[in-house]
Amino acid sequence: LFSRPVTFLRGAVKLDDLPPTDLPEVAFAGRSNVGKSSLINALARQKQLARASGEPGRTRELNFFDLDGKIRLVDLPGYGFAKAPKKEAERWTRLTQNFLKGRPNLKRVYLLIDSRHGFKANDDAVMKEFDVAAVSYQIVLTKTDKLKPAEIEKCLAGVAAKISRRPAAFPDIIATSSAKGDGIAELRGAIAVLTPE
Ligand code: GDP
Numbered sequence: 001l002f003s004r005p006v007t008f009l010r011g012a013v014k015l016d017d018l019p020p021t022d023l024p025e026v027a028f029a030g031r032s033n034v035g036k037s038s039l040i041n042a043l044a045r046q047k048q049l050a051r052a053s054g055e056p057g058r059t060r061e062l063n064f065f066d067l068d069g070k071i072r073l074v075d076l077p078g079y080g081f082a083k084a085p086k087k088e089a090e091r092w093t094r095l096t097q098n099f100l101k102g103r104p105n106l107k108r109v110y111l112l113i114d115s116r117h118g119f120k121a122n123d124d125a126v127m128k129e130f131d132v133a134a135v136s137y138q139i140v141l142t143k144t145d146k147l148k149p150a151e152i153e154k155c156l157a158g159v160a161a162k163i164s165r166r167p168a169a170f171p172d173i174i175a176t177s178s179a180k181g182d183g184i185a186e187l188r189g190a191i192a193v194l195t196p197e
C-alpha cells in the first residue's frame with residue numbers, strides 16, 4: 001500500500017471542511033512534540049509532507065493526506081502543549097470529538113506515546129474519549145531509538161498493563177523510531193490490513 005504516493009489533501013478547522021466519507025481513514029493523535037509529523041513523513045517516505053515543526057502546538061487543524069485514493073491519513077492536532085491557551089485546548093477537544101463521533105469511515109486511531117515518557121494525564125483523557133466514542137485505537141510508541149532495548153520492553157509492559165482495561169484499545173502495541181526506521185514497516189502493514197483490498 002505504501003509504495004503508492006501520499007499527497008496532502010486539505011486541512012480542516014471546522015466540521016464543514018471535512019472531506020467526504022467515501023474512503024477509509026486512519027488518524028494519528030498524540031501530545032505535541034510526540035513525533036507525529038515525523039512518523040507520518042516516515043510512513044509516506046517524504047521529508048516534508050506533515051510539517052515536522054520545531055514549534056510544538058503549531059498544527060491546529062485536522063490535516064488529511066490521500067494515499068493514492070485508497071485510504072486517507074488524518075493528522076489530528078497535537079494536544080497538551082503547555083503554552084496553548086485554554087480556549088485552544090477546548091477547540092481541540094470539540095473538533096476532534098465531533099470528528100471521532102461522526103466518522104463512519106474511520107477505521108482506527110493510532111495514539112502516539114513518547115516511549116521515554118509513557119502515558120500522561122491528557123493521554124488518559126483522550127483514551128477515555130476514544131472509549132466513550134467506541135473508536136478503535138492502537139498505541140504506537142515513538143522515539144524508541146532514545147531507549148535501550150530493556151527500557152523499551154519495560155515501556156511496552158507498562159503500556160500493555162494500562163490498556164488491558166480499556167474497552168476500545170487494540171491490544172498490540174507498535175514500537176517505532178522515525179529516526180531509525182524501526183517499526184515503520186510493521187505500522188504500514190497494520191494500516192494496509194484496514195483497507196478493503
Ligand atoms: P509532532 O509535534 O508530534 O508533530 O512532533 P515532530 O515530528 O515535529 O517531532 C518533535 C521532535 O521530536 C523533533 O525535534 C523531532 O526531530 C523529534 N523526533 C521525532 N521522531 C523522532 C524519533 O524517532 N527519534 C528521535 N530521536 N527524535 C524524534
